[in-house]
Amino acid sequence: MVRKVLMAAAITGAALLPVTASAAQILGSDAAACTSGGPAIRVTVDGLKDRTGELKLELFPANDADFLKDDRDLIKEGKFFRRVRLPTPASGPIVLCIRVPTPGPYALLFTHNRDGKNKFNLWQDGAGFPTNARLGR
Known part of the structure; x- marks a missing residue:
């Protein structure tokens, strides 16, 4: 079953919140959406095994049939899909932002391509x- 995300989710913690001067730098191509008030989802990532490779955050429609479906198929069907990719930062907190079309339920997937x-x-x-x-392994 896909867990629905309603403008606040947790990879280890995520939210749509105003950014303060003491907050960690928001990373990714959609960072401006989080600093301007969105709509967007801000995701804090903890527990990476190392700081190699790249990070990817993907946003899918919040239903079992569309979650993890090929992005080309989703787009062809007129459904929303969004991806943010960036090199893994060498140090510091990892806070990613991904833009959403409107407030509502979404499914998120984060991957660390090591x-x-x-x-x-x-x-x-x-x-x-x-x-x-629990998803198995």
Whole structure:
């Protein structure tokens, strides 16, 4: 079952909040959406195994049929999909921002592509969801 995200989610913690001068720098191509008041989701990522490779945050429609569906298919069907990619920062807190079309439920997927290949490697790469449900390995 896909957990729905309503303008606040948790990879380890996420929210749509005003940014203060003491807050961590918001990263990613959609960072301006979080600093201007959105609509956007701000995600704090903790617990990376290392600081290699790249980070990717993807936003899907909040239903089981569309979650993890190929982005080309979603776009062709007129459904919302968004992806933010960036190199893993060498140090410091990791706070990502992803723009959403309107406030409402969405499904998020975060991946840490450690090996630099554009294919998820179950044995090397990391993934996170805004839920604590066990997904197997």
